[in-house]
Amino acid sequence: MEILVLGLILFLGTHSARIVAEDGRKRAIARWGEGAWKGLYSVLSLLGFALIVWGFARARQQPVVLWAPPAGLKHLNALFTLLAFILLAATYLPRNQIKARLHHPMVLGVMLWALGHLLATATLADALLFAAFLLWAALSWRAARQRDRALATVYPPGRLAATLATLLVGVLAWVAFAFWLHAAWIGVAPFARTL
Structure with a gap:
């Protein structure tokens, strides 16, 4: 540890x-x-x-098991992680409406990913890892918003085509990760027991 x-x-x-x-x-x-x-x-x-x-x-x-999360939280985690992948895509694909509106989609994605995993996992190591990332992301979001206000940062408006591309890239990346890469890289198949 x-x-x-x-x-x-x-x-x-x-x-x-x-x-x-x-x-x-x-x-x-x-x-x-x-x-x-x-x-x-x-x-x-x-x-x-x-x-x-x-x-x-x-x-x-x-593992030091802290609790047994209900299956519903694993499904909620899947939804949060899907949204996190879309927010991650919004960080890098230019001129999308998600970034234009949220300004800092990556830290919001980290927050959703961390919160979902914190709720859906059961060990002390899980709690430590995901709580640390959740706290960091929340503080990072606040600091970034304060910088934006202090600098009067203006974000360019998004375009529909870029937003649709962002959604598509985020969903496809989530599918690849959730159904194949998570198991290969982390050793846990997220949907093995929940579907």
Whole structure:
């Protein structure tokens, strides 16, 4: 469990610079240069992610079960994860109406993914992982909205064709992940027992 905690601290800590230390982040970029900042950020993020994967895999070998979630929560998680994939697609596909309206769809997607998994899973490692990501995403969303207000950020309007493409890409990515990749990469088939 310690490896998982260390990974979460490194990964989410690195991703929290804009939440808790925006001025310090700007000073570091000014002092070291943007390339050096991004390099350090990337190395720490990758190290943290690797530790999360390793620590979570180790924790799953000797799970501490906290409760038995009802099957309905697994279905709710599937819906939340579908929406999270659509929000992730909205982050990267330009000129869609979802990003135009929500402004920061990725952190909203992380919130939905984390909340759904927090409700639908049962172990201490699950609770730690998904609660940490949920808290980070909520704080990140708040900080991003505050920055938008302070800078009077204006997002370009979305277009219907781009929005439909976003929905299609999000749904197809969710189908691929839910029915094949989740089992191959994580070792859990989300619909194996619920359908």
